Amino acid sequence: MARSVADVKYACEVFFGLQATVPSAILPPVTYRTDLDFSKPLKIGYFKSDRFVRASPACQRAVIESVEALKGKGHTVEEITPPDMAELLKLFVELSSADGYKTMLSHLQSDKQEPAIFLVTLGPRLPAFVRALSGLLVRLFVSDTTFARLFGASRPRTVSELWESSAARMAADSALQNHLWGQMLNLDVLICPVQALPAIPHGATKTLTPLAASTLAWNVVECPVGVVPVTHVHPDKDALPADWLEQVTPGPVIRPLRDNVVEVQVEPSRMIERAVYGSGTRLLQPLDEPVPVYDAELMKGLPVGVQIVGKPWEDEKVIYVMEVLDEALGERKPGFGPNANENWKASKF
Structure with a gap:
């Protein structure tokens, strides 16, 4: 930072x-x-939203404004099908929970556990049959296969299972790298939302840690990433359409396999969508009251950025695009430094 x-x-x-x-x-x-020579125009890929949790209007607008700014600087931009973030998050969960989070939690000793890791560490604490039953209930009554698969993946593993997950991660890494930066797309960098929402209310992370999938995915495949602030939440431009939750439909993603990638149709996580854009569910209620987490009026003035993702060991190119984008966007009043948010909240629309 x-x-x-x-x-x-x-x-x-x-x-x-x-x-x-x-x-x-x-x-x-x-x-x-x-x-390094960056005198030639770059080929920049982008997607406005992944299929795990749809990006909010504010975060999609940040991507669009970034793409337009880079086009104005002479770079080639191309909208691409997003990677399967849920599949990459599943690999992350399998590997990080392999010891039931015993190593991570051992450092707490007598200290109180941070609420934000409640959902993260819940799976391994449950008996296997309770974990399996929970996943089944989510599938049957919420119709959310994505969340059920992720929750089921959070459990202790045998050594052989850990090896399998590790091999799957390396295969996904190789396949996705070849797809993005190799002969298939041959991108220089990729621009996408940082997460589905701007900053969320205090305490909401207790049950909304899966939102981090948008950033964790790039850790799984070891890509350098830079974040640039682009805009601020605008209560009118970024208001949620009344039928937003009714628009949850399957869409294409690129799923990395052992030797290649395939395009498959997936549906966003209904539980997380309802938690952030609706009134939540009994199983996933981020706030004390049944209200949407995303509220453009309450979030007015919050900064919104984008991720610039690059090929492994090409950090210099990522930073170069960060510089170009920051310059191309120009002055973004009231800025992003101290007191900027309060100044923005006090402004009139």
Whole structure:
């Protein structure tokens, strides 16, 4: 996190290659390259929403404004079919919950558990038959196969199961990398929403941690990502259509397999959609009252950004596009620094 793209670039210039003088397993073993040629127009892919949880109007608008700004700078933009975020999140859950989160939770000792990891750690704490029954009920009564699969994936694993999940992750990594950056699409970078919603109310993360799928997916396939603030929530432009929840229909995603990718039709998670855009469900109620989490009027003035995703080890290209986008968007009053949100809330529309 930094106050500007220039700060991000400076930090990378300092830390990249530092391993040569400060031995560390977490520092990149390559220096920050300053001699790369970015004089030619880039090919930039984008999608406005994934099929796990539909991006809110505010987050979709941020992508559209970013794409238009980059087109104005002479770059080629192309809308693409989004990757299967639910499948990538499932791999993340399988791997991270393999020991039942014992290692992660052991560091708490007597400290109180952070509410935001309640849902994350719930699966492994349940007996196997309760976990299976919960998934069945979600499938039958909520018609949400996506959420049921994710919840069922959160459990302790045997060593052989862990190896299988690890192999599946590496296969998905290879297949998706080849699809995005290889001969299929041959993109330089990809632009997409950071998450489905802008910042959500305090406490709502207790049951809405799955919203992080939009960012966790890129950790699974080891892509460098930069986030640039683009706009602010506008109560009129970003209001939710009255029939939003009725528009939940299957759509195409790119699902990575062992040797290739396939396009499949999937439906967003109905439980999470109802939680963020409706009044919630008995099983997933983020707020104290049955009201939508996304409210453009209450969120007025909140910053909204986009993700710029790049090919592994091409961090310099990601930062370059961050610079270009930040410049192309120009001044975005009231800005994104201290007091900007309060100034925006006080403004009239």
